[in-house]
Amino acid sequence: MTLATQPCATDPTPAPVPGRAAAGRARLVAAVRDPLLRNSFYLLATTALGAAAGFAFWILVARLYPAADVGRASSLLSSLSLLSYFSLFGLGSTLVRHLPTSERRAEETSTALSAVVVAAVVISGAFVVLVPWAAPELGFLHGSPLRAVVFVVLATGAAVNLLTDSVFVAFRTSKVNLAVNGVLMSLVKLVLPVLFVAFGPFGIVAASGTASTVAAVVSVLVIRHLLRVRVRPAFSWRTFRSTLGYSLSSYLSGSLNLVPQIVLPIVVLQTLGPVPAATYFVAFQIANLVNSVSYAIGEALFAEGSQAGVALGPVARSSGKAIALATVPAVLVVCLLARPVLSVFGPRYAAGGTATLVVFTVGALAVAFNTWVSFLLKVTRQLVAMVVSNVVLAAVVLAVAVTGLEHGLQWAAVAWGVGNLASGVVAGAALLAGGLREPYSGRHRRRRGGRRTA
Structure with missing residues (x-):
């Protein structure tokens, strides 16, 4: 071996670590599974x-x-x-x-x-x-x-x-x-x-x-x-009755969550007129695509946290990290491309809706937080807190919109973000107070003699 080809003892280039690639593949496989x-x-x-x-x-x-x-x-x-x-x-x-x-x-x-x-x-x-x-x-x-x-x-x-x-x-x-x-x-x-x-x-x-x-x-x-x-x-009336409390609480909570989405477009129409209402609709639909990321992960969290014997803490941390990693880049991309995206619908939408779309999209961060803590409340069966947090959502969104819309369409987006943030804070406080309860082991418990009851 010549001197030129001999390895140098002081070569600063680190030798490849054989296990690093394998560890990366293992993490990828674990994520897929x-x-x-x-x-x-x-x-x-x-x-x-x-x-x-x-x-x-x-x-x-x-x-x-x-x-x-x-x-x-x-x-x-x-x-x-x-x-x-x-x-x-x-x-x-x-x-x-x-x-x-x-x-x-x-x-x-x-x-x-x-x-x-x-x-x-x-x-x-x-x-x-x-x-x-x-x-x-x-x-x-x-x-x-x-x-x-x-x-x-x-x-x-x-x-x-x-x-x-x-x-x-x-x-x-x-x-x-x-x-x-x-x-x-x-x-x-x-x-x-x-x-x-x-x-x-x-x-x-x-x-x-x-x-x-x-x-x-x-x-x-x-x-x-x-x-x-x-x-x-x-x-089965017995089965229906045993789940009635949870069903009605979820129903009431979900209905309250829909109130701002139903009423806010009407408030915009009545306050600002049909053209801003159309701009609002387009901006909200685009921003809602970003929100769908947290909704999807939240549904998966709900399903995973409902499995028998699951440790809810790791599932909560994993889902929160996934929501953050998926939502933050999506918010940045939509904010940067807001005007070009709205231009596809027409110059009027781009001129009147860019600021509104940006605010709606930034508000997706508040929606993501609210979605995460709300699904944790559903998993842990904190039903009253679910309802209260959605009452806060509806009240804050509509109050901010009614008082602020006269200053411009972007206040509809401000109302949406502030309302979700307030709702998430209330839900998070309830979650901290109630804690991540033990994994749910099923509604059917044993009576003496081996019979099961709801």
């Missing part, structure tokens, strides 16, 4: 596919149908979405919380499905009866008795589809939900508007609603045959 991160990815992918399909759906509809039909149909579809949510009565959260530790999974799932079907038929049926007086512009729903019946069926299908999503989350099978709601429902939703043009505005509603109903039917079949949960039309 982590059910919290894996389910978060599938939930987020489902949300992204649904958002992309919805965007393409409305572009297609705008080209196929007159603008007046699109306006009427969008209002009726918004009503259908609300009806389907209100038909759940909190049973989706109850299934996620209780199914992982339940010994009567088929009975609990069947009871929840039966209750939701009955509730959806009653609530959507009442809506159909009242719509001529409450919203005359939606009178086309009464064009024939068949339309009214179809609308009730579609609202029921949408409600069932929401409930089956919770079953997949509870069983850590969110990849199935990605296939059904992310892929299948999106494909059906994009094909049907072309076929239903002859039905006018109701054709738009039927196209979107049929896609949800198809997904609901397929989801029930998958639950029966793949998850082997033998759901059937059956109702």
